Each structure stands twice: as structure tokens, then as C-alpha cells.
Amino acid sequence: xxxxxxxxxxxGNPVIVEPMPTGVSGPSIIGDExxxxxxxxLRRQQLFRYSENSETAAFExxxxxxxGVEFAVMVNSGTSxxxxxxxxxxxxxxxxxxxxxxxxxxxxxxxxxxxxxxVIAEIDxxxxxxxxxxxxxxxxxxxxxxxxxxxxxxxxxxxLIAVAREHDLKVVEDSCQCVGGSYKGMPIGTLGDVGTWSxxxxxxxxxxxxxxxFTNDRDIFERASYASDPGFPMWxxxxxxxxxxxxxxxxxxxxxxxxGAIGRAQLHKLSTVIEHQRAVQNAFLGALDEGRGxxxxxxxxxxxxxxxxxxxxxxxxxxxxxxxxxxxxxGVPAATIYxxxxxxxxxxxxxxxxLNKQSPHPTGYPxxxxxxxxxxxxxxxxxxxxxxLLGRSIRFDFHMNLTVEHAWLMAQALxxxxxxxx
Numbered sequence: 001x002x003x004x005x006x007x008x009x010x011x012g013n014p015v016i017v018e019p020m021p022t023g024v025s026g027p028s029i030i031g032d033e034x035x036x037x038x039x040x041x042l043r044r045q046q047l048f049r050y051s052e053n054s055e056t057a058a059f060e061x062x063x064x065x066x067x068g069v070e071f072a073v074m075v076n077s078g079t080s081x082x083x084x085x086x087x088x089x090x091x092x093x094x095x096x097x098x099x100x101x102x103x104x105x106x107x108x109x110x111x112x113x114x115x116x117x118x119v120i121a122e123i124d125x126x127x128x129x130x131x132x133x134x135x136x137x138x139x140x141x142x143x144x145x146x147x148x149x150x151x152x153x154x155x156x157x158x159x160l161i162a163v164a165r166e167h168d169l170k171v172v173e174d175s176c177q178c179v180g181g182s183y184k185g186m187p188i189g190t191l192g193d194v195g196t197w198s199x200x201x202x203x204x205x206x207x208x209x210x211x212x213x214f215t216n217d218r219d220i221f222e223r224a225s226y227a228s229d230p231g232f233p234m235w236x237x238x239x240x241x242x243x244x245x246x247x248x249x250x251x252x253x254x255x256x257x258x259x260g261a262i263g264r265a266q267l268h269k270l271s272t273v274i275e276h277q278r279a280v281q282n283a284f285l286g287a288l289d290e291g292r293g294x295x296x297x298x299x300x301x302x303x304x305x306x307x308x309x310x311x312x313x314x315x316x317x318x319x320x321x322x323x324x325x326x327x328x329x330x331g332v333p334a335a336t337i338y339x340x341x342x343x344x345x346x347x348x349x350x351x352x353x354x355l356n357k358q359s360p361h362p363t364g365y366p367x368x369x370x371x372x373x374x375x376x377x378x379x380x381x382x383x384x385x386x387x388x389l390l391g392r393s394i395r396f397d398f399h400m401n402l403t404v405e406h407a408w409l410m411a412q413a414l415x416x417x418x419x420x421x422x
Contacts, residue, residue, distance in 0.1 A: 016330060016410075017331065020406060020410075021401040022401065025205075026202075026266055027201060034262050034265045037055065037262070046257055049074075049260055050235040050236070054257065055257055055261035055264050056257055059267060060073060060212070060260075063214065067189065069190055070216050070221075071214065071216070073212070076256075078197065078211045079113075081198065083113050084227040085194045085196050086110060086116070087227040088213065088223040089144055091111070092116060093369050095115075095141060097118055097146060098119045098142060098144075098146070099120060099146045100129040100146075100148050101382075102128075103146075103150060105346075112354070117367055118376075119142070120383060123386045123390075124385070125297065125389065126155060126299065126300065127151070128154075128156060129145070131156055131160050135163055138167055150346070151311070153297065153309075154301055154305065157173075158300065172193065173190075174196055175189035175197055176198030179203060180205075181304050181306045183301050183304050193217060193220060194214070194215040194224070196212065205269065210263050219244065228250075229252055230249040231254075281305070282307070284407035284408075284410055284411045287415075288414060292419070292422030293315055294315065294394075294422070295312070296311075297310070308397065309395050311337075311393050311394065312396075316392065326421060327413055330416060337391075337393045338391045348382075
């Protein structure tokens with residue numbers, strides 16, 4: 001090996017000398033639009049979402065138009081959106097819901113919150129729900145599956161929806177990390193029965209916290225709306241006015257007008273964020289040499305990815321750890337997704353409250369609810385394929401503060417490491 005090709009970890013010169021810019025796309029683009037709209041609300045003391053000329057209602061309308069759906073209701077978080085969506089499709093006590101082993105714990109906790117039992121399934125090389133393992137996890141008690149579009153990459157929707165339809169299961173799309181993504185020309189979240197967004201601080205667009213439930217199914221929308229706010233029928237005067245579902249009371253997931261206003265301002269910037277992230281991601285992928293020691297994460301539809309990240313899957317775990325250390329030395333922040341040094345609540349093995357079936361009630365709800373006739377068991381090593389894939393995966397993150405030139409440098413560093421270690 002020539003001297004200039006020596007890895008930085010072995011004493012060579014690093015590819016990247018200056019620290020890479022940090023940031024989160026949504027918060028990074030906050031500007032006068034968000035500041036002005038919130039200031040105006042504060043001056044007018046208009047903080048309640050059910051008010052004249054509501055910004056929250058405008059956000060719902062504009063988001064629905066962007067997604068091409070008939071109905072949308074805003075809530076106070078992505079977790080709340082999942083809860084309302086599950087209630088919308090009729091999930092409750094006695095039911096099981098299949099979720100992937102790689103997702104934020106909210107996906108599992110939302111299932112528990114509606115009284116159902118989460119069933120954890122393997123992921124495949126898309127780093128999303130494995131359709132083959134979903135089939136293995138279906139029982140007489142399965143009511144729904146939740147494909148999660150992790151890190152902006154659409155799950156294998158064609159295969160997953162086909163499985164769901166064959167077994168008469170509902171599909172709740174967890175699109176919280178894929179706002180602005182698409183799948184074969186359709187917006188992510190609109191291919192299943194109901195979709196969800198998160199506007200958490202770390203998401204593509206952000207109002208700090210916030211969520212959206214959206215669907216073309218009137219029945220699901222009505223039930224999700226009631227689930228979002230026990231006062232919904234009173235504030236909207238809608239119950240009984242062409243609504244087929246009688247009102248029911250649930251938790252309050254109503255957002256404030258400030259949440260809706262910031263969300264609306266950010267929604268107008270979504271295309272800018274997606275365009276930038278995809279440009280940076282494409283620059284990174286386009287500059288890569290053919291991988292020797294790794295393969296790229298599978299994508300059913302690369303053009304639908306939001307561009308927030310790119311993942312490689314190294315051929316074995318020991319080699320992956322070597323890649324991560326070498327990349328760090330070259331100036332690229334990197335680590336395997338699953339390892340002992342970085343607890344990641346996006347991996348099921350760190351969901352102690354779920355794995356230990358810890359209930360908020362001494363009866364052991366929902367696992368010991370009399371309505372539940374199944375028997376789901378958990379363990380930290382119950383999804384070996386998932387742990388193996390994540391233990392060999394290294395993710396490269398992209399955001400509004402990174403440029404195409406940064407992406408080229410990251411790719412150069414990976415090419416250098418792969419040439420030496422692959």
C-alpha cells in the first residue's frame with residue numbers, strides 16, 4: 001500500500017481534517033416564518049387549536065392535500081399518532097400487532113397503550129420489517145402489522161401489504177421517520193390503511209413535538225379523531241353530522257396552536273429539505289467504489305428515500321467494527337448500529353419495559369388481560385437476524401448543514417477504508 005493510502009488509524013493522513021457539521025434538518029431551517037407566526041399567536045393570545053382561522057386546521061388541510069388523502073388529524077406527538085391510528089383500525093385488548101425489531105420504542109408502546117400485545121419480528125437487509133418473518137409471526141390473534149420506514153427508507157411495502165391482505169390484517173404505516181418519502185410514486189403512509197407522521201425535534205420537519213394521522217378511510221378517520229381528544233365532538237360539533245361512529249372518550253392528544261403553526265411553516269419547507277437531503281445522499285452513493293467488504297442497504301424504491309441517511313451492511317461483525325473505527329479516524333462519525341457501547345432505543349433488545357412485560361397496572365395488562373388468549377414471549381436475543389444485520393450495519397447521516405462536498409469526502413473515506421480492509 002502506498003503511503004498516501006495508509007489508513008489514518010495506522011498513522012496515515014485522514015481524509016477529513018475539519019469536523020463535520022452537525023445538525024437536524026427540521027430545526028436547522030427554522031427562520032423568520034416560524035418566529036413570526038408564533039409571535040403573532042402569542043400577541044393575539046390564540047393558543048387553542050379550536051379557534052377561528054386555526055393554524056392547526058390549516059396544517060391538517062395542507063398536509064392532506066400534499067399527501068393526496070381525504071382526511072388528516074393533528075396530534076401532539078408521533079406516538080399519539082400511532083395510538084390514534086391503531087384505535088382507528090380497531091386494534092384493542094386481545095389483539096396482537098406485529099412490529100419490527102428495529103424501530104423506536106414508541107411503536108411498541110403505542111400497541112401497549114391501546115391494550116394490544118406487540119409481537120416483535122425480524123428485519124431483513126432493507127433494515128425494515130421482513131415479510132417472511134411476518135408470515136411466521138401471524139397467529140389467530142393478529143389484527144395488524146406496522147411497517148416502519150426507518151431513517152427515511154421505505155419498507156418493503158408491496159410484499160408486506162400483500163401478506164396483510166392475504167391474512168385480513170390492517171396495515172398501519174409508521175412513517176414518523178420518513179416524512180416526505182414515497183413508494184413507487186405514492187406518498188409514504190398512503191399505501192396502507194392509515195399513516196402517521198412525527199414532527200419531533202429529530203424529524204425531517206419539526207415543531208418540537210407533534211404528529212399527524214392520515215387516511216382515505218372515513219371510518220378510520222372518525223375513530224382516530226375521537227381517540228385524539230375526548231372533547232372533539234363538542235369543539236367541532238361534528239358528531240351526528242354525517243358521522244357513522246358514536247363518540248367515545250379516550251386520552252387527550254390535542255396539540256396546541258403553536259405546535260400546529262410551526263408545523264405548518266415547516267411543511268412549506270419540506271420539499272426544500274427533501275431535495276437537499278437527496279442531493280447529498282446521491283452525491284455520497286454516486287462517489288462510492290464498488291464495495292468489497294460490504295453491500296448497500298436494500299431499497300425497493302431508491303427514488304422514494306428521503307435522503308436522511310445511507311447504510312452499508314458489512315460482511316461480518318468483526319470487520320464492521322474495524323470499518324467503524326477506521327472511519328472515525330478518517331474523520332467520519334461512524335459506529336455499527338448495534339453494539340455494546342451505544343444503547344439504541346431503536347433496537348428491541350433495549351426495550352426493557354416491553355421485554356419484561358412491565359405493566360402500569362398490577363393485573364399485568366395487556367399481556368395478562370383476560371381478553372388476550374395468546375402467549376407472546378420475549379428475550380434480548382429473540383431476533384438474531386435483526387441483531388446480526390444491525391451489528392454489521394454502519395449508517396451515514398445527512399442533513400441540511402451538510403453539503404455535496406461533505407458527501408464526497410465521506411464517500412472517499414469509505415472507499416479508502418474498504419480498499420484497505422475489504
